[in-house]
Amino acid sequence: MPTNHILEIAEYGQSIWMDNLTRDLIESGELKKMIETRGIKGITSNPAIFEKAIAGNKIYDADIEKGIREKLPTYKIYESLIFDDIRHACDIFRPVYEASNGLDGYISIEVPPTIAHDTEATINEARRYYQEIGRENVMIKIPGTSAGLPAVEQVIADGINVNVTLLFSVDSYINSAWAYIKGLEKRAAEGKDISKIASVASFFLSRIDSNIDSRIDNKLKAxxxxxxxxxxxxxxKGKVAIANAKIAYQKYKEIIQSDRWKALAAKGAKVQRLLWASTSTKDPDYSDVMYVDELIGPDTVNTLPPSTIEACADHCHVDNRVESKVDEAYTLMENLKDPDIDIDIDRVMEELLSEGIEKFVQPFQSLMDSLETKVKQLEPV
Incomplete structure (x- = not known):
């Protein structure tokens, strides 16, 4: 039987989640099989994933027709579809959730990307999503924007699991970690249990290298x-994302050594794990598992699209590397300021956050449009 390197990764304290969810995966039994044969321990989803899943797929037609009969608006039909998928996926992963004592087994669903800059709307939608989906192992994704972080704090205080998404800079990760801590502190101050709350901080990778590599190529071509x-x-070239992530991991280690964190840990709080996101390699010249191999380490999650899962199962080179070459990582990031390189990393990160929100808004709006078209097609004459 071929070696599955993903199972080896688990031995180093890292969980592999899958960045994909469709009704086909659920109903065919493939999702359950992925847990059994690939060791997948959770799922992340986003509007782009749901657009691909729903648009042009007849598997959803019966439920769309049901929504039409109930005279639901298009947005409510959309929610009925994805909430149903999320619930079924949560149920499939429930044994993973229980076996890991609430560490893994989560299904992430994002609040509408159109409200990324609205704190109150984000809080309200996170609460509603959590209540309507009705599963302990659902995790609500909230963007790590300036408006999103206060929402993270409140939603954690409410006892809701949160995936803080679209983190690019080390500072944005640090801010998300403290938002989690503040939320736990607020809940603990009210005498409420904090031991069953989980959070991950989704730190994006390949988009950073794609942006910086493009800048470098332009300089070379000039x-x-x-x-x-x-x-x-x-x-x-091709090294900034991993260096940036390794520095973020060092900040994570500093945070969990703080007195504030230790006080929460004493009350049963779970660490907010760094989750490596955007892990499919965009440049064919790079290894297709480079964002896996270089960032294996304790208290982390890596969410992979199906193609990267298969690549990793086949040929990942597994070792604890998240803390290797850390000095070189700091040096590399400092070298970006060299006049010969001259890349403003802060500006890059701001661009990526703005683009990241737009990359979720566009497919969300496209999905609404295509669903509206399908509703009109399926409406009885």
Whole structure:
């Protein structure tokens, strides 16, 4: 029987989740099989995933027709479809949730991306999603925007599991970690149990390298680059995302050594694990498992699309590397300021956050449009 390297990764304290969810996966039994044969311990979803799942797929037609008969608006039909998928996936992963004592077995669903900059709307939708889905192992995704983080704090205080998403900069991760801690502190101050709440901080990877690599390629194509400058630029290419993530992990270790965290841990609080997201390699010149191999380590999650899961099961090189070459990571990030490289990492991160929200808003709106079209097609004449 071929070796499944994903099972080896679990031995290093990292959980592998899948970045994909469709009704086909649920009803065919494939999702249950992925747990059994690939060791998958959770699911992340987003509007882009649901757009691909629902648009043009007849498997949802009966439920859409039911929504039409009930005279539901299109948005409510959409929710009925995805809430149903999330509930069934939660039920499939319930044994994982129970066996891990609430560490794994979560299904993440994102609040509407159109409210990413509205704190109160985010809080209200997170509460409603959690209540209507009605599963302990659902995890509500909230963007790590300036408006999103206060929502994270309140929603955690409410006792709801949160996946803080769209984190690019180390500072944004630190802010998300403290939002989690503040939420737990608020809940604990009210005398409520904090031991059953879970959170992950979704730190994005490949989009960072794609952005920076494009900048480097443009500098190289522009010409008038000295041999020294070219060497410096090529040395940075394809390495920033992993270096950035390794620094974030060091910050995680510092945070869990703080007195504030230790006080919460004494009351049973679970650590907010760093989750490596955007892990499919975009450049064919790079290893298709580079964002897995280089970031294996304790108290982390890596969420992988199906193709990367299969690649990793086949040829990941498993070792505890999240704390290897940390000094080099700090040096590399500092070198971006070198006049020969001249990449403003703060500006890159701001761009990526803005683009990240838009990359969720566009498929969400596209899905609403295609669902509206399908509703009109299925409406009785």
């Amino acid at each position: 010409g008038a680059v000295s041999i020294t400058q070219e060497a410096k630029l090529r040395e940075v």
